[in-house]
Amino acid sequence: MTAPAARFAAHAALAALLCAGAPAFAASHVFLVQNSGWMEPFYTDPASQYKPLVTELVMAATQPGDLMVLASFNQGLPGAPSPKAMLSLKVNADPVSVRTQVGSALAGLQTANKPASAALADTDLGEAVNAAIHQALAGKPGLVWLFTNNRNSPNNDQATAQRNREFYALIHQGGTISRALAFPLKMPVQGAHYRANGLMVYVFAVGDGGARELDRLLASGRVQRVITEPPARLKPLDRDTVRLVPRRVDAAPGVSFSMGPGGMLRADVEQSARTPAAKIGWNLENTMYPYTIVSARIEARSNLAGQNLPIALASDTIKALAPGQSVPLQSRMQLPVAQLPGKWSAKAIGSAGSAYVLPGRIELQLLEQRLELSQAFRQRMAALFPGDPLPEIFTPPARIYGSTALLPIEVRVHYGIGPLVTLIGVGLAAAAALGGAVLAYGRPRRAWLTVEDELRTVHTRAGLTQAIFDKGGNKVAQLKTTMFGHRLIDLREGAQVRLGR
Template sequence: MRRALASLATRLALLAAGLLGVAAPAFAIPQVVLVQNSGWMEPFYSDPGSAFKPLVTELVSSVVQPGDALVLAAFNQSLPGAPSPRALLSEQADAKTLHAHVQAALGGLQMARKPGAGKSGGAALADTDLGEAVNAALSQVLGGKPGLVWLVTNNRNSPNNDQATAARNREFYALIHRGAAIDKALAFPLRMPVKGAHYSANGLMVYVFAAGREGTRALDALLAAGRVQRVITEPPARLKPLDRDTVRLVPRRVEGAPGVSLAMDAGGRLRADVEPGATAPSTRIQWQLENTIYPYTIADASISARSMLAGENRPIELAHHEVKQLSPGRAEPLASTLQLPVAKLPGKWSMAALKSAGSAYVLPGQIELHLAGQRLVLSQAFRERMAALFPGDPLPEIFTPPAEIQASTAVLPLEVRVHFGSGPLLALIGGVLAALAAVGGAAWAYGRPRRVQLTVEDELRTVHTRPGATQPIYDKAGNQVARLKTTLFGHQLIDLREGAQVRLGP
């Protein structure tokens, strides 16, 4: 069995590696889609009205981007002579052909049977091993590298037809919560009532596992772009991580700081717009503290906050330090006092202000909110939904977070933007231009030729000179009798010979 699984995994890895070696856009990310075809899936395949295959086709067509390496595979439980997963499609995605290729690959997919079973041997339908399939995708197909793994299943994890599904599910969730290969995991429980010859079912589960930071970024981008929501309108249940971004701060009102306003931009960044004359050292902010960790209720936690701005790490004063029974999607008010880096803001005549004239001087930072002693419980509404979709399945108990996760941190990017008008810059430009004009005028005046009238021995002479020049003056006999010195401010006779008849003017 191991040898067969290793052989198949190697083949899948080669297919994926070959795709990854093809020139692709920089954003391309490998995606593996695992579709369950064990005996527990019988009604999804045999019910004429089943939307199972169309759902998978539309989901893959929506989330796989052009240039992505795609491996589509069926899985059940690997046995000698019946390896699992089994590749259905491996290609570099092309937007023009992707939908048709996925539809064709799934069109011939049927329930798998154990080796040696006859076509009518219902009891010989293959069993299910969720952990085996996910491990093969992460370690063999992706080879431990970043990517996304999608798992479409009826949530019956029963290797060797083991009826202890609760224990098997715990093993599966240990892989998710404690496995280092998975950075982020979401689950989408879907209503899909189907009825087959042997079983009936009410729902289907779609999981997505992001491997590596690049995988997480790719998954976040798919969600932000609404590519998953085009097909699955149900909100995703978060399985991992449970130790960060469990809450969100949304500003509502600013008090006690004239000239300061707060707003959230489209990217989820908090912007504090500050007028140049604002000098208040702190501001009181009214927030909404939202639970963003569906489907968990934050039963209780103690909260603290800090701001990191302009190289200063300061505590934020909170009106209260406890959160209790905050259900998913709900919010509660939270008041705080935020210290403003007044001393770090440039003055209106500073070089930074002049460079930012007409725009804004941006000071980046962040606010960190820490939840200690965090206790999460599965919301009652989610329990009821899961009970309706998967009756008798102990899965909701398995959604309970690991005991070691008792804290989380939420980071809110922050920008302090000081808006400087153009007045100081225009005044400076005017001053510089005036100074340049004065210097230019002085230079012209300094270099302009001058005419000076002298009387030498009753003879009127006109001498041409320039500021800074000194030239000799001669009498009628050709003897030097003086020197004429010219400055920017006038003329002067120097070195007069005794008895010389020389004077300025007629």
């Protein structure tokens, strides 16, 4: 069997295992466990925590209903396909059962040899990840986990720096990987041939669905209970790189600021405020571990009620901002007065006694951005992977020239109940007048007529017209009654008829 054929067979096996009995898509996980020659001490050292770590991370990352594949990998050769699926299952609600199956699959895993040779197998990280993405997940959303000592050396290639760059290019330039994190872990092990100080765990989110799943997983804290080290961000490097935290607010009269749920900035504005603005002191924090923002130019804008306004900054540059560190940033923000509803508007009346809410956001852009690995991360990598050129390939791609951070903001305009009370009063008065008119219109009325010197009393109502007859029974006129009185119409010529006595 040729090398491509061996790879195809392995990939087909992965795909078949993942898809067998698959329900409507939930979340899929592919766990790739390296067992090439470089991993020998992780398998032979009696104190090695390699397999227990894999088991615990599988248990933490998956939930009932998830599909998962557990596969070993090294480098695919004729007669020795890689990756090689060891377990495929739909996670059930019995954690004991899942743990037992994962433990049993890992128990017999040892370092692999090349076909028909005593030589230990080489490593191809890119081959394993590509197989997981394109064959096992078949391009569908999911998470790919990679456990490795981070030595990428297919065909025993000693140019590990170049091979690692190729692997890094796969992460950054591959459109299917939407998010990537790396967890560098201390794990000293000693084998018969090699020793190692550390292990790298990667997680790659495939597609937007995979990114959302990874966000939910990290927010749950389940992974952090297994891996306490902070993850190093590999992708994306152009958004959510900094965080704005309000430190102090000097508001104008009639304006107050507070922090709402989820980090939302909330501005409460009284209807009487004519120039609602505020001087806001922020802490600008670098959230892009392990990168230091060497330098960047800053621009900020607010987008509220369809109005895009610049935010004036006291300083428009930052320098040497290490991951996890923050710098003060002063700003002045104007709220959109012209877009606030007037107190007699329908929106204001409908919000009387509560608040009319205008949602929006603050957008912060870092331009002409220069990033580099923090010294602390370089030192940590040098201790965990001595002699490994890994930190070099963590250098951000040149195309990452800027980034954007968004902060949700909510402007709440408070309207008094005065206009509403006035409108209610006017409405009640109008209703009373209308009711009075209706009563007046409908009440019985009396009219006095003199017909041929005979005084008559006629009972009528507003809106009625009644015929008037003389003593001989001839129609001589009509009496029309309105809300304002009576009058005679259609008088016959010579008729002796008049209103009154």
